[in-house]
Amino acid sequence: MPRFNIVPVVFGMLSVLGIYFSGMSIKFVLNELIVRFIRDGVMVLALIIPVTAGMGLNFAIVVGAMCAQVGLILAVDYQLYGVTGLLIITGVGGVFALIFGLLIGICLNRVKGKEMIATIIIGFLATSLYQLVFMAGYGTVITPHNAEMMLSRGIGIRNMIDLEHFRNVMDNLWMIDPGGIQIPVFMVLLVLLFALAVKYILSTRLGQLLRAVGESSDKAVLLGIDADRVRIIAITISTLFACFGQIIYSQNIGMLNVYTAHLNSDIFSCAALLAGGATIYQAKVHHALIGIVLFHTLFIVSPQAGQNVFQNPALGEYFRTFVAYGTIAFALMMNIQQENRRSYPERP
Amino acid sequence: MSGIKLPQLFIIAFLLLMLVMAGLLGIPLGIVVGDSLVRLAMNGVLVLSLLPMLNAGIGINFGLPVGICAGLLGMCLAVNWRGSGLIGFVEALLFSMPVAIVFGTVYSRILNRVKGREEIAATFVGFSFIPLMNFFWTVAPFGNPAMLWPIGGKGLRPSIGLKSYFGKALNDLWAVKLHGLPMPLGLLLFFGLLCLVAHLFFRTKSGRAMIAVGENETFALISGVDVKRIRAIAVILSTIIGAWGICVYAQSYGFIELYDAPMMMAFPAASAVLVGGSMGHRTTILNVILGTYLFQTVYILSVPLANELLVPEVAEIIRMFISNGIILWALLHEGTKSSHATV
Amino acid sequence: MLQVRHLSKSFGAVQVLKSVSLDLAAGEIHGLIGANGCGKTTLLNILFGHPLIAATGGYSGDLLLEGRATRVDSPVTALRCGIGMIHQEFALIPSMTVAENIKINRERTQPLTDRLFGRTLSLVHRRGNRDDAERALATLGVSLPADMRVSQIALSTKQFVEIAREIDKRRLQLLMLDEPSAVLSQSDTERLMEALRKLSAEGTAILYVSHRLEEVISLCDRITVLREGKVVGQWARPGFDLRTMVEQMSGRQVVKARRTSKKRAEEVLCRIEDLHVDKPGERLQGLSLDVKQGEILGLAGLSGHGKLAIGPGIMGMHPIAGRIYLNGEQIRNPGASIMLHKGVCFLPEDRTAAGLLMDHAIMDNIVFTAAQVDGRFARTRWLKALSLLNRAEIQRYAQDCVDRFHIKCRSIRQRAAELSGGNQQKVCIARALAIQPKLLIVSEPTRGVDVVAKEIILEIFLELNRDLGMTLVIASSELDELKRICDRIAVIYKGRLFDILAPDCEDRDFTLAFSGEWKRKP
Numbered sequence A: 001m002p003r004f005n006i007v008p009v010v011f012g013m014l015s016v017l018g019i020y021f022s023g024m025s026i027k028f029v030l031n032e033l034i035v036r037f038i039r040d041g042v043m044v045l046a047l048i049i050p051v052t053a054g055m056g057l058n059f060a061i062v063v064g065a066m067c068a069q070v071g072l073i074l075a076v077d078y079q080l081y082g083v084t085g086l087l088i089i090t091g092v093g094g095v096f097a098l099i100f101g102l103l104i105g106i107c108l109n110r111v112k113g114k115e116m117i118a119t120i121i122i123g124f125l126a127t128s129l130y131q132l133v134f135m136a137g138y139g140t141v142i143t144p145h146n147a148e149m150m151l152s153r154g155i156g157i158r159n160m161i162d163l164e165h166f167r168n169v170m171d172n173l174w175m176i177d178p179g180g181i182q183i184p185v186f187m188v189l190l191v192l193l194f195a196l197a198v199k200y201i202l203s204t205r206l207g208q209l210l211r212a213v214g215e216s217s218d219k220a221v222l223l224g225i226d227a228d229r230v231r232i233i234a235i236t237i238s239t240l241f242a243c244f245g246q247i248i249y250s251q252n253i254g255m256l257n258v259y260t261a262h263l264n265s266d267i268f269s270c271a272a273l274l275a276g277g278a279t280i281y282q283a284k285v286h287h288a289l290i291g292i293v294l295f296h297t298l299f300i301v302s303p304q305a306g307q308n309v310f311q312n313p314a315l316g317e318y319f320r321t322f323v324a325y326g327t328i329a330f331a332l333m334m335n336i337q338q339e340n341r342r343s344y345p346e347r348p
Numbered sequence B: 001m002s003g004i005k006l007p008q009l010f011i012i013a014f015l016l017l018m019l020v021m022a023g024l025l026g027i028p029l030g031i032v033v034g035d036s037l038v039r040l041a042m043n044g045v046l047v048l049s050l051l052p053m054l055n056a057g058i059g060i061n062f063g064l065p066v067g068i069c070a071g072l073l074g075m076c077l078a079v080n081w082r083g084s085g086l087i088g089f090v091e092a093l094l095f096s097m098p099v100a101i102v103f104g105t106v107y108s109r110i111l112n113r114v115k116g117r118e119e120i121a122a123t124f125v126g127f128s129f130i131p132l133m134n135f136f137w138t139v140a141p142f143g144n145p146a147m148l149w150p151i152g153g154k155g156l157r158p159s160i161g162l163k164s165y166f167g168k169a170l171n172d173l174w175a176v177k178l179h180g181l182p183m184p185l186g187l188l189l190f191f192g193l194l195c196l197v198a199h200l201f202f203r204t205k206s207g208r209a210m211i212a213v214g215e216n217e218t219f220a221l222i223s224g225v226d227v228k229r230i231r232a233i234a235v236i237l238s239t240i241i242g243a244w245g246i247c248v249y250a251q252s253y254g255f256i257e258l259y260d261a262p263m264m265m266a267f268p269a270a271s272a273v274l275v276g277g278s279m280g281h282r283t284t285i286l287n288v289i290l291g292t293y294l295f296q297t298v299y300i301l302s303v304p305l306a307n308e309l310l311v312p313e314v315a316e317i318i319r320m321f322i323s324n325g326i327i328l329w330a331l332l333h334e335g336t337k338s339s340h341a342t343v
Numbered sequence C: 001m002l003q004v005r006h007l008s009k010s011f012g013a014v015q016v017l018k019s020v021s022l023d024l025a026a027g028e029i030h031g032l033i034g035a036n037g038c039g040k041t042t043l044l045n046i047l048f049g050h051p052l053i054a055a056t057g058g059y060s061g062d063l064l065l066e067g068r069a070t071r072v073d074s075p076v077t078a079l080r081c082g083i084g085m086i087h088q089e090f091a092l093i094p095s096m097t098v099a100e101n102i103k104i105n106r107e108r109t110q111p112l113t114d115r116l117f118g119r120t121l122s123l124v125h126r127r128g129n130r131d132d133a134e135r136a137l138a139t140l141g142v143s144l145p146a147d148m149r150v151s152q153i154a155l156s157t158k159q160f161v162e163i164a165r166e167i168d169k170r171r172l173q174l175l176m177l178d179e180p181s182a183v184l185s186q187s188d189t190e191r192l193m194e195a196l197r198k199l200s201a202e203g204t205a206i207l208y209v210s211h212r213l214e215e216v217i218s219l220c221d222r223i224t225v226l227r228e229g230k231v232v233g234q235w236a237r238p239g240f241d242l243r244t245m246v247e248q249m250s251g252r253q254v255v256k257a258r259r260t261s262k263k264r265a266e267e268v269l270c271r272i273e274d275l276h277v278d279k280p281g282e283r284l285q286g287l288s289l290d291v292k293q294g295e296i297l298g299l300a301g302l303s304g305h306g307k308l309a310i311g312p313g314i315m316g317m318h319p320i321a322g323r324i325y326l327n328g329e330q331i332r333n334p335g336a337s338i339m340l341h342k343g344v345c346f347l348p349e350d351r352t353a354a355g356l357l358m359d360h361a362i363m364d365n366i367v368f369t370a371a372q373v374d375g376r377f378a379r380t381r382w383l384k385a386l387s388l389l390n391r392a393e394i395q396r397y398a399q400d401c402v403d404r405f406h407i408k409c410r411s412i413r414q415r416a417a418e419l420s421g422g423n424q425q426k427v428c429i430a431r432a433l434a435i436q437p438k439l440l441i442v443s444e445p446t447r448g449v450d451v452v453a454k455e456i457i458l459e460i461f462l463e464l465n466r467d468l469g470m471t472l473v474i475a476s477s478e479l480d481e482l483k484r485i486c487d488r489i490a491v492i493y494k495g496r497l498f499d500i501l502a503p504d505c506e507d508r509d510f511t512l513a514f515s516g517e518w519k520r521k522p
Helices: A006-023 A026-046 A050-051 A059-079 A083-107 A115-137 A183-201 A206-213 A217-222 A227-253 A264-275 A285-312 A313-343 B004-023 B029-048 B050-055 B064-078 B087-110 B120-141 B183-200 B207-213 B217-222 B227-251 B267-276 B285-308 B313-341 C040-048 C050-056 C073-082 C098-102 C109-119 C126-139 C155-167 C186-201 C211-218 C242-250 C307-314 C334-341 C352-354 C362-373 C391-406 C423-431 C452-467 C478-483 C507-514
Strands: A160-163 A256-259 B159-161 B177-178 B181-184 B256-258 C003-010 C014-023 C029-034 C060-064 C067-069 C083-086 C173-178 C204-207 C222-227 C232-234 C268-279 C282-292 C296-300 C320-326 C344-347 C439-443 C472-476 C487-492 C498-502
Touching: A006 A264, A006 A285, A006 A313, A026 A050, A026 A059, A026 A183, A026 A227, A050 A206, A050 A227, A050 A285, A059 A083, A059 A115, A059 A160, A059 A227, A059 A256, A059 A264, A059 A313, A083 A227, A115 B120, A183 A206, A183 A227, A183 A285, A183 B183, A183 C029, A206 A217, A206 A227, A206 C126, A217 A227, A217 C478, A227 A256, A227 A264, A227 C126, A227 C344, A264 A285, A264 A313, A285 A313, A285 B256, A285 C003, A313 B120, B004 B029, B004 B285, B004 B313, B004 C109, B029 B181, B029 B183, B029 B285, B029 C050, B029 C472, B050 B227, B050 B267, B050 B285, B064 B087, B064 B120, B064 B227, B064 B256, B064 B267, B087 B120, B087 C242, B181 B183, B181 B256, B183 B207, B183 B227, B183 B285, B217 B227, B227 B256, B227 C507, B267 B285, B267 B313, B285 B313, B285 C242, C003 C040, C014 C040, C014 C232, C029 C040, C029 C211, C029 C242, C040 C050, C040 C073, C040 C173, C040 C204, C060 C222, C060 C498, C073 C083, C083 C155, C098 C155, C126 C232, C155 C173, C155 C186, C173 C186, C173 C222, C186 C204, C186 C211, C222 C242, C232 C242, C242 C307, C242 C507, C282 C307, C282 C391, C282 C472, C282 C487, C296 C307, C296 C478, C307 C320, C307 C344, C307 C439, C307 C472, C334 C344, C334 C362, C344 C423, C352 C423, C362 C391, C362 C423, C391 C423, C423 C452, C452 C472, C452 C478, C487 C507, C498 C507
Parallel strands: C029 C204, C029 C222, C083 C173, C173 C204, C282 C498, C296 C472, C296 C487, C344 C439, C439 C472
Antiparallel strands: A160 A256, B159 B256, B177 B181, C003 C014, C003 C060, C060 C067, C222 C232, C268 C282, C268 C320, C487 C498
């Protein structure tokens, strides 16, 4: 029996209050929301399958994001632009995502019960590796082909790379404009396509396997299911989706913050998923979609609300950071406590 | 006593490599040694704070920011009332304690609800505590203008200089020169004293109960130990020592760093204790001291070496890499060990 | 169809199966009976490829399926060979529906997506699944909406769903059942037997493990009796002889020294009323029992029926309900701390998991409970919680215990993990003694202990009872030990007290009592 989850309600109320206090127009909020839905949608969707497989929140989606960025940097390096460029980025990023997804999956199979903390550390580790490669590797071991993206000292890539050549490939396709609200229909459909893909996977045989393993890895083995393999598949799909999500994000923003773009993408995506009513044991597509709306509304209005109420926009920013981390902390507390009560009723 | 395992071997090998490179590049080793002692004591207390929770079986205290914020508050109060010199430092310690006890109690209640997955919950409790404190730093009515933003005068500045207060107070206490090497005896004695107290604590009845809870909770339970209470005490102790740890660190560094600074401080501390050979639930003082020393020496050597190699940022990146790599290795190693143990 | 040849399996130093051989023909219903710990479940686990078997060193011996030598090393292999298993703890996914559970890993899929994406990524055909599931259930005489969640159906229905899952498999050659009727009523059991007979008529071989001897006799074509890992009897219909089978199960052993009879006190030390203990796998459902002052009371019964739950329940390890009285005074909220203070001590059956601090020295283990509960061995009388311990006193006391109980060790500083099972148990006993308990509850005292140490431990119990007047409650699956040292033996059946037998009753009486089938002679 699905328990009533108070989290989306709380978020809803906070959002309403936030909109009120910020004084922002609904039209403005909606426009921003649509943009963020497109940018962050697929990232949040990427979290669903590992949760279903019982692996908790996959904070290592940053690795998938970094794979996308590797693809982007390579494309800029070799100056491959336009649609071809985008396809190559998707391909290269995708291949990296598959490889790293596999590696992460193998790692996680050795830390059963501590997957979440492991994915956080893996994320940090991957970030360090990534920074090493692009800050010290380019110009020393790897020869760049595009001098524009390098730092003046010759070693290391610039902090920011312009992606103007990719920006208008698909962004403004099929743009409609009802009453001043800009909806790039193609992009919205693209995100919804990914949502459909997740839903599809969950209704296949693989989906049944994921759910069985998610409920009890041990029972799944007794039922003749290769639980370890299913878990690896789950993480690999997640990393792949994260890669695609980051590609959409980057080309939508139009520029790439090489060293920081992927940071916090895991936190915000997890918070958004939880805001939509998911738990660390169960997540559905509608949780992701609702969650993005709720979480990002709060995100959009907080700084201005902080300014209006406290004359200090920083307070609004602190509030939304607290909401992001706090949601995850709260979800962990509630879910783990519930799980403990269920499987260890004898614990005093 | 745990034997030499892979992380220690790796770190020692890495250290030797760096020493060789440093020697080749002409970096004076005398300063390195002196520096490493200071950094040992400076960071050691923070690493020491992980000891109670590790021994009680609660895992690595990734929520160290909670304790650190308590210490920061204590120091701010001391600076606010213009405590200077050694007295100021002691004031900071005294003010931090009640704050740490309050924070620690709440923190322990939270951790009690998440048995079995404390580490991930602690991480996010720590992370979410920081913006709360950021809120506080911005609105709290501190009086000392040296602490506030120069323009506007409202809200604490992110970095508060301690030169006119208790900066280096402990460092300078009984500082002598041994064969030309500066030896901050006061600082080292303070650290040593804390280590001794910690060591003695684990030989008392309560300390033994704590170790038993960490080693085998069921055994402790049927031996009449109040498991819930012991775990709470462990968390509160960790928080208090963490608060004192940041006080020692800040006075040595010379600045109180507020806002987002404490966010990632748990991870290097965790790697240090893991490098020192901490084996899951039984961690000793020796692990703390050895680990911190090895770790800090790597830090010290990394900066000039990285500078020589023309990419100064690499130092920080490599440190993070090693730091997190060690934690991941420990997780993987523990994972395979326990999966063999269940059958 | 299946030939088992010289199958042997050890868990560490303990050999659980010793060269077991048996044959199974297609369509044969073969019963497997034996006392607790005789190896039945291990045999089933090997045939099913349970991961536990591979993880503890595999097995030796041969399995021949249809004449071909096969190695079953995982449930996946077992399934491929057409071997199915009904587990005692069901392998059902509670949050999924009945249909999903029955068709797990073999779901029907839409043919279009089959062709496009391959079997694994093919869309599940829900109606097809439901039909298959309902058909399988119908074979068992169960009608049930297949889209109900498993978490919502009754325990006995779950049993049938578990079975339906196996019979839905197309190439099921061998079906193994481990205590299938444990949760079923009389009529459900009959339905089950009908279904099994039908299945065997269609050519599936069935391996049926159960304690319910009458059932086994009425259902099976052939019966194998195991005792202590060896085959001690093989029977074929119509030559079944229940009495001889029971004798084979329990064995006739040379009885060693018995306790000397003594005047029995009638005073009740501990009264237990309607005790319910929720220990997973060993639930008590309303036990009422009196423990008399100065006696040695044995608790016997099949595993899972609750005899091992009394100690943990009283010590607060699991949620309990009911009333406990000590010396006439009711103990509200019983828990370890209160019980220890009142002089009740418990030695758990799993020494390494709950009885000792394995990484600690012997001397630290011995004094731990006393130091925590009574404050013994403290250096200071004030500030007990922070007092250091008097190491000299501890060493003296520990050395004393080592000498008294002949604990074989290098020194009192040796880690508990390095001792043998018997010596570890002696350390546990020494630990309990340090608080001078009036009542000592022990679960499985000689499990994993070698023969010599067994006798010493039993002697120690007799000594404690005789010299210190200590009351002992011993829950054990080693019936002969209980018979040798206990004054009375309480048989626990299905979570309740079945009856109290005198230790000089026949073994076969006990065996029947364990299955709830013994009748007291008037």
